[in-house]
Amino acid sequence: MKKINVLGLITFFVLVLVNLPFLVIIPSSFTAAGYLGFPPEGFSWQWYEMILDRPEFIDSLWFSLKLATVTAILATLIGTLAAFALSKYKFRGSGIINALMLSPLTVPSLIIGISALLFFTRIGIAGTFTGLLLAHMLISIPYVVRLVLTGLSSFDYTLEKAGYMLGAHPFRVFWDITLPLLRPAIVSGMIFSFLTSFDNVTVSLFLVAPDTTTLPLAIFTYMQETLDPLVASISSVVILLSLVFIVLLEKVYGLERLFGLNSQSH
Amino acid sequence: MSKRLSVTLLTAPAMILLLGVFIIPMLMMLLLSFQDENQAFSLHNYLLFVQDPYYLEILWRTIRVSLWTVLASLLLGFPVAMYMAQATGKMRGIVTMLILAPHLISVVIRNFGWVVVLGEKGWINETLISLGLIDQPLRLLYNELGIVIGLTDSFIAYMVLAIATSLYAIDPSLNKAASILGASRARTFFSVTLPLCLPGIIAGTTLVFSLSMSAFVTPALMGGTSVKVMPVIAYEQIMATLNWPLGAALAFLLLGSTILLVTLYTKLIETKRYKEVFAS
Numbered sequence: 001m002k003k004i005n006v007l008g009l010i011t012f013f014v015l016v017l018v019n020l021p022f023l024v025i026i027p028s029s030f031t032a033a034g035y036l037g038f039p040p041e042g043f044s045w046q047w048y049e050m051i052l053d054r055p056e057f058i059d060s061l062w063f064s065l066k067l068a069t070v071t072a073i074l075a076t077l078i079g080t081l082a083a084f085a086l087s088k089y090k091f092r093g094s095g096i097i098n099a100l101m102l103s104p105l106t107v108p109s110l111i112i113g114i115s116a117l118l119f120f121t122r123i124g125i126a127g128t129f130t131g132l133l134l135a136h137m138l139i140s141i142p143y144v145v146r147l148v149l150t151g152l153s154s155f156d157y158t159l160e161k162a163g164y165m166l167g168a169h170p171f172r173v174f175w176d177i178t179l180p181l182l183r184p185a186i187v188s189g190m191i192f193s194f195l196t197s198f199d200n201v202t203v204s205l206f207l208v209a210p211d212t213t214t215l216p217l218a219i220f221t222y223m224q225e226t227l228d229p230l231v232a233s234i235s236s237v238v239i240l241l242s243l244v245f246i247v248l249l250e251k252v253y254g255l256e257r258l259f260g261l262n263s264q265s266h
Numbered sequence: 267m268s269k270r271l272s273v274t275l276l277t278a279p280a281m282i283l284l285l286g287v288f289i290i291p292m293l294m295m296l297l298l299s300f301q302d303e304n305q306a307f308s309l310h311n312y313l314l315f316v317q318d319p320y321y322l323e324i325l326w327r328t329i330r331v332s333l334w335t336v337l338a339s340l341l342l343g344f345p346v347a348m349y350m351a352q353a354t355g356k357m358r359g360i361v362t363m364l365i366l367a368p369h370l371i372s373v374v375i376r377n378f379g380w381v382v383v384l385g386e387k388g389w390i391n392e393t394l395i396s397l398g399l400i401d402q403p404l405r406l407l408y409n410e411l412g413i414v415i416g417l418t419d420s421f422i423a424y425m426v427l428a429i430a431t432s433l434y435a436i437d438p439s440l441n442k443a444a445s446i447l448g449a450s451r452a453r454t455f456f457s458v459t460l461p462l463c464l465p466g467i468i469a470g471t472t473l474v475f476s477l478s479m480s481a482f483v484t485p486a487l488m489g490g491t492s493v494k495v496m497p498v499i500a501y502e503q504i505m506a507t508l509n510w511p512l513g514a515a516l517a518f519l520l521l522g523s524t525i526l527l528v529t530l531y532t533k534l535i536e537t538k539r540y541k542e543v544f545a546s
Contacts, residue, residue: 025382036385038389119287235378
């Protein structure tokens with residue numbers, strides 16, 4: 001019994017450590033003082049009101065939300081199509097295609113960012129929404145492909161066959177049978193893509209323009225110059241927003257399963 | 267529709283994206299890294315790196331910081347994985363959630379939280395000073411220690427999961443058999459549990475090492491301006507100095523040294539394991 005207690009204690013300590021950043025950020029965003037400190041002094045909403053005076057944060061929040069939403073929809077769409085091909089058909093080169101689809105995960109974000117900047121400058125889309133979107137889709141696709149492939153690996157194709165035999169149109173079969181059965185995998189692929197895009201810094205760093213920047217990058221840049229409770233209030237907003245998606249992800253798919261898949265692919 | 271046509275149509279969008287945003291740009295970057303000032307092909311950038319002690323020191327610091335991160339996340343992560351393996355359903359779920367959820371929230375924000383905790387006017391320093399234990403604030407940030415703390419926080423989840431997965435797979439009756447045969451807890455741990463979860467440890471350590479080597483945000487925010495690592499100087503060469511060929515070469519040198527070190531490490535461990543197998 002003693003051993004379990006020691007393990008439990010260390011586990012508790014580690015859990016506190018990894019959650020400590022959030023445990024200090026949220027309280028310190030409500031400080032009445034003019035400087036950043038923990039524990040906070042007094043209580044006020046002033047730093048939240050202050051966000052409204054900073055158009056760069058509001059603008060970048062909308063920009064990030066827009067980017068993450070479009071990324072999630074498109075990456076899920078084309079990732080799901082590819083996963084279908086990989087799972088349904090046996091063809092030459094499927095192993096290579098599968099490996100290629102997952103390869104953006106194994107290459108450091110730094111290299112993805114630099115090489116995208118290089119190529120996008122050449123074709124004139126560096127610093128544009130399109131450029132960022134393409135790069136974000138690239139880093140999201142491996143997760144979608146992996147999730148949908150896992151969903152398809154336990155997929156019972158006799159259900160589709162039954163649909164055909166009962167005279168359903170292939171589109172009807174897909175819509176009424178295939179899609180509902182794969183919904184958890186597809187939806188979690190979409191949520192995960194959204195979070196991947198919404199939180200990304202290292203790839204975006206190379207591809208943003210001053211007037212089109214993402215929220216994490218706006219915070220990153222601000223943090224390098226000033227450290228005040230404003231960062232805390234903006235961060236708290238992001239934490240709450242991310243939490244909504246994390247809870248969704250846990251409900252739809254389960255975090256443990258999601259990460260089991262994540263760590264294998266590296 | 268023929269099978270071939272279906273396959274082509276279904277995979278085409280993803281393949282075009284991969285080619286256009288990943289494969290072609292990477293090849294361009296590789297070519298660029300071999301370009302000198304006159305845009306001629308040369309090893310100039312790579313030689314520059316090998317001959318300059320400044321760059322070698324930065325590479326060594328990147329490796330050193332990554333090794334400390336691996337050690338810290340192994341020492342802190344292993345007990346958590348053990349606890350998860352022993353815990354029952356509900357408790358295991360809670361621990362999993364609490365270790366993984368923070369991982370999905372922006373690294374910039376997590377680092378900011380650490381600045382609040384570790385800064386000169388941060389929680390730790392204020393507490394220690396008010397307790398009278400120190401009179402000067404400790405320097406916990408803007409040095410290698412700060413980077414290691416930030417990286418460990420970022421990547422410990424990978425270590426825990428890799429080890430926990432391999433621990434879940436161990437048949438509990440093996441432990442029972444060991445104790446029936448009279449092995450002590452420690453003996454069981456070292457002769458049964460540890461060898462069986464070695465693949466998990468190897469996976470976790472190599473993963474955390476590779477991720478730490480290429481991390482940019484945490485060293486930039488928690489290392490400060492004087493303690494630079496490879497990704498930071500590669501970024502500066504690209505975005506500030508605008509020496510793109512050198513920046514590209516630095517990024518590939520980093521990737522190359524990471525792959526080399528990881529390969530050496532896994533080879534070393536595997537040879538040792540084979541020896542053990544043949545000896546027994």
